[in-house]
Amino acid sequence: MSKYSALGEYLKRQSAERIPMTFAEIEKITGSKLPASASKYRPWWSNNPNNSVMTKVWLDAGFESEQVDMAGRKLVFHRVRKPKGEAAAGGDEPFHPLYGYMKGLVRIMPGTDLTQPADPEWADRLDAKYGPEKREE
Numbered sequence: 001m002s003k004y005s006a007l008g009e010y011l012k013r014q015s016a017e018r019i020p021m022t023f024a025e026i027e028k029i030t031g032s033k034l035p036a037s038a039s040k041y042r043p044w045w046s047n048n049p050n051n052s053v054m055t056k057v058w059l060d061a062g063f064e065s066e067q068v069d070m071a072g073r074k075l076v077f078h079r080v081r082k083p084k085g086e087a088a089a090g091g092d093e094p095f096h097p098l099y100g101y102m103k104g105l106v107r108i109m110p111g112t113d114l115t116q117p118a119d120p121e122w123a124d125r126l127d128a129k130y131g132p133e134k135r136e137e
Contacts, residue, residue: 003032004054008099011061012083019063043071062082 010029011019012108023040027033044052045068049059058065062084063077108114127133 002032002057004057006030007054008057008061008083011058011063011077012054014079017079019077020067021075021077022129023075037071039070042068045075 006029007026015120023034023038035044045065047055047059047064049056058077060083062081064078066076066078068075
């Protein structure tokens with residue numbers, strides 16, 4: 001857990017798409033001073049994941065930095081996606097949102113073989129067309 005993790009948690013809790021912040025607010029949230037390079041060099045606030053530990057924190061929270069005002073010591077974090085590790089509603093999930101909504105409502109009686117046709121006549125037609133099923137015993 002890095003010293004900037006509190007910033008990531010703060011951003012994850014926000015519901016707005018854009019979060020304007022001052023450098024002082026970031027320092028208050030993290031409980032530590034930003035490095036001197038954060039006030040001197042604009043690239044420190046780039047969204048390059050290899051830039052710094054703090055960059056990874058805001059990217060993992062689903063935000064990118066923008067509108068960085070070095071003289072005013074402020075910037076805006078813009079939400080670009082749901083945080084890593086959280087399923088996003090619509091599109092990012094591998095299944096439809098209704099998938100599994102009836103879980104636990106369907107019960108199969110013991111002894112029921114789901115691999116056998118439910119209609120015996122259908123089984124007879126299949127046996128006539130393809131031959132009887134061969135079972136290994």
